[in-house]
Each structure stands twice: as structure tokens, then as C-alpha cells.
Amino acid sequence: MVENATEDIHSEVESDHNSFIRKFHHVLHQTPAIVPLIVLSLSILVFGLLLGPKFFSPFALTLILQQVQIVGIVGAAQTLVILTAGIDLSVGAIMVFSSVIMGQFTFRYGLPPTVAVACGLLCGSLIGCINGWLVAKMKLPPFIVTLGMWQIALAANFLYSANETIRSQDIAADAPLLQIFGTKFNIGGAVFTYGVIFMVFLVLFLAYVLKHTAWGRHVYAVGDDREAAGLSGVNVNFTLISVYTIAGLICAFAGWTLIGRIGSVSPTSGQLANIESITAVVIGGISLFGGRGSILGMFFGALIVGVFSLGLRLMGADAQWTYLLIGTLIIVAVALDQWIRKVAS
């Protein structure tokens, strides 16, 4: 009797436990950005408690936004590509090359800054379009295509710029438009730049597009199962080419923002954008196998990295601790993704 009763209770507890896990699983399935949001809130809370007002101030918190603006913008491009089950290793190179074109076209050829900026944006889109064409029409693996394009764009960047940096003072004097994204403004101690505002609006805009337009649903469908998407009436090639083209355009915008951030036009800047954008995407809970995740997750992922780097720096810790923690987070995030992908039967 007694044994039976304890067994019953035991099984009841177990089934409760199971249904809780199932519910949690379901919630993650529906809103994959929730895990990075929890991690972000917790890390802000922990650093806030440890560091007090030094960290928990409008200035420090908005400083994080400024520090992640480039990664956030490039990460938005990376998100689009990864959602189609691709990867874009050329994002950093496209960004730098576009910024160099904006600078050199203004200062070498004396073009009006608006025209130079337009040329830079066009160039980024064009490189992205070539990536997309090779992936969609030639059916080459995205990893290989963008690995090649990374080298090509970076080499073109160094050859064209002759490794020459355009100084910040010159830009400020002759072509302030190039630095416009660096413009700062203050709201009660919180410091924002146009670049930060641009990043936030870009992420919100893409979140809307991905969820509420047919094109957005097609991006997910193509990443989930390319064949099935084609058979159910999605124009797969158009979707892929448009995704890579838009990714290129966004990277060119990141290049423009980069000029605002560092002031000068430097062909050697932004070398880590590739790996940092992929890190933000992965920590943000977006599946590298495509079709799963949300762009808000990427944004939270980028912020998590920003919070860790600033928090640990303010604590006076070795910068390597940041990398160690981020590395751990990446592995945990991918393990979690594998678990989410397991179908609840």
C-alpha cells in the first residue's frame, strides 16, 4: 500500500516535471529569442550588483549600445543569411571595402559625398548579389562562396586603397556626411549616436519584415527545407539572391557607420566583424542549420557580448575572461539549439 502510494506520487511528480519541460520546450519553439533575453537581463543584473552605479548608469549602458552598433548591424545581415541555412564570411570585408569606396571616391576623385556614399552602398549590394547568384544559381555552398568573396573583397580593399587611411580631421572638414552616424546626442546622461538609432531601427524593421511579410516567411521556408519551399511555390532563387544582396547592402551601411564610429576611413579596420557577427547570431539562439530563430535574438546576443566585455573591463579583469565566457556561451547556445530542434513527440 505504502509502497504503491509513494510510487504514485513519484510518477505524478515525474509527469509534472515532464509537462513543465515540454511547456518550456514549446515556449522556446515559439519565441526563440527568450533565452538570450533572460541571459542578457541576468548578466546586466549581476554586473549591476557587482559594480553598482559605475555599471548601472545611463552612460555606461548606452556605451554598450555604442560598442555593439557595428556588430549589431553586421549581425542583422548575418542573421538573414543564416536563416536561409547559409553563412556569410564576407560581411566584414564588404563592410570595410564599402567604407573605403565611400572615402576614396570623395577624396581621390572629388565626388560629392552623397554620390560617394551611394556608390559604396551600391558596391556592397553588388558583392552581395554576386554571392547570392553563386549560391542560388550555381548551387555552390555558401561557406565556400563567401570564403572566396572574403579574400577577394579584402584584397581589392587593400589594392584599391593602397593601404592608405583617410584622416578623421580631413573627413570632418571636407565630407562630414561620411561621419554622420557618429553624431552624438544626450538624453539625461544617456549618450546615443545616429549609428545606434540606425541599428535599433534596422533590427525592428527586419523583425517586422521577417514575421509579417510573405518574403520573410519565404526566407524561413527556404532555410528550413529548400526543396519543399520550391515545391510549395516559393521562388527559391529570388529569395536567396535577394537575401544575399540585402545582406551586402546592410554591410555597406555598416561600413558607413564604421566611419562614424572610428572617425577615419581605414582599410585595416573591422577585421573581426565576421566572427563577432556569427557569435551574436549563435548566442542569439538562431540555428546555424537555418529556418529557426529571430533577429531580436541576434540583437540580444550582440548586447550580451557587449555587457560582458564592458562589465569585465570595469571590474579590471583580463580581457581574456570575456573570450572565455563568450566561448562557453556559444557552446551552450548551440547545445540548446540542438535540444530545441528535437521534435517533441
Add this chain to the structure above:
Amino acid sequence: MEPILAARGLVKRFGRVTALDNCDFELYPGEILGVIGDNGAGKSTLIKSLSGAEIPDEGEVFLEGEAVNFSSPIDARKAGIETVYQTLAMSPALAIADNMFMGREIRKKGLMGQLFRKLDHSKMQKIAHQKLTDLGIMTIQNINQAVETLSGGQRQGVAVARAAAFGSKVIIMDEPTAALGVRESRRVLDLILDVKSRGIPIILISHNMPHVFEVSDRIHIHRLGRRLCVIKPDDFSMSDAVAFMTGAKKPPSEFVGTA
């Protein structure tokens, strides 16, 4: 009676292999036509030629008496021919409604739809729910559930519902029961009969003789790239059909060619 979908003298070659060798085909309004044949007999090439997935080298396809040239499955779909593929062609991570309206989404009316191209999620969910209820497969609790959380039979049900919702003229089903258990197969067969009772003719490709014999009005037997004969399930036994299919037995001459 005019056939709703017909083909005359289809030829399709893949290199040295002739998959279709002067093949004819007819589907009449309101019927279920079973298509059987040994592996490699060319039945999937025939079906692909009808659904636009392959373009035949020679011959013509007629829909309601008019010659049509489909260059892709999307063309055939626009003409009212829906195909339920063996792989189901669904995106597992997306919701049921998303899958049902993939490639033919409904946009919101007014400014939000035209300028911001916003989708009308609630309308699509409502229609999807309606279609599933119509076919009696609303054992699904939540229309926003991801397709991958459904059982095999439920997925098949959603795929059939999608075809039935949009297939105005013909529905082609490729091995709809191949991956299913006994009870789930039963449900899908009932579903097929239910779709037929709505007046939509169905082409059913299957290896499962009992299933084909149970639901078909006529059975097209395919052999060596062409139609060998068309039989009625009541006139012949399953072992006869298998014997015709494999060439062990010759069909009586009155059934050869047309039927």
C-alpha cells in the same frame, strides 16, 4: 464524357533511357484513378509530366480539352492541379497555417497590406482552421503549431488539406500512405474518399495494392514506359494486376490501350 486531364503520346528520354515511350493517359471528372507499375516503369515521370515537374520531349497534355504546357509545378498549380508529394513539401519549423499558404499568402487589405505588405495572419489561420475542420482532421489543437510537432498522419492530413483547399481541378497524390501505420493509412484513405465526394478527381500513385483496389474507380497499369491497360478493380484480382504489372500475364486485349 470528356477527360478532365489527358495526355497523348508522351515521350521522355533521360540520356539513353526512355522513361516514357509514347504514353497515353486519361483522368475523368469525379473519379479516383489509381496508377500502379513496377519500379522504373516510368510512373513518376508520367506524373511529373502532368504536374509540371518534368517537361516531356514529345506529346501533349490536355486540361479540360485544351493543350497546356507547364514549365514548372507552379504553372500547374495556377491551372488548378495540386500535387501532394511523397515528401509532403512542408517546412517543418513553420506553423500549419504558414505551410498551407506558402507561396500564396494573403495580404492585409488597405494601406498596411499595400504599402507595408503586411500579411493577414488571422485570416489565413481562420481559413486553414476551416479547411482542416472540413476534412475532419481538426484533432490538431493549435493551428499555430509547428508542422514538425504533428504525427505522420496529421502531416499527411495537412498536406492533403492544402491540396484540397487550392486544387480546383485535379489532385495528384504520390504514395500518400507509404510512411504511415495502419490506423493512419485508414484515415488518409477516408480523407481521399472525402475529397472525391467533393467532386475533385484524384490521381493516386501507390505501391500498396489493397489501398489502390479499395479506393480507385479505375486503375492505370504502367509498364515499360507506357500504359499497358486500364482495369476496374471489380473485374480483376490484385494478383492479376501484379501479374500484368510485372509482365507475367497478358491483359485481355479489350482492356489494352483505352478503357
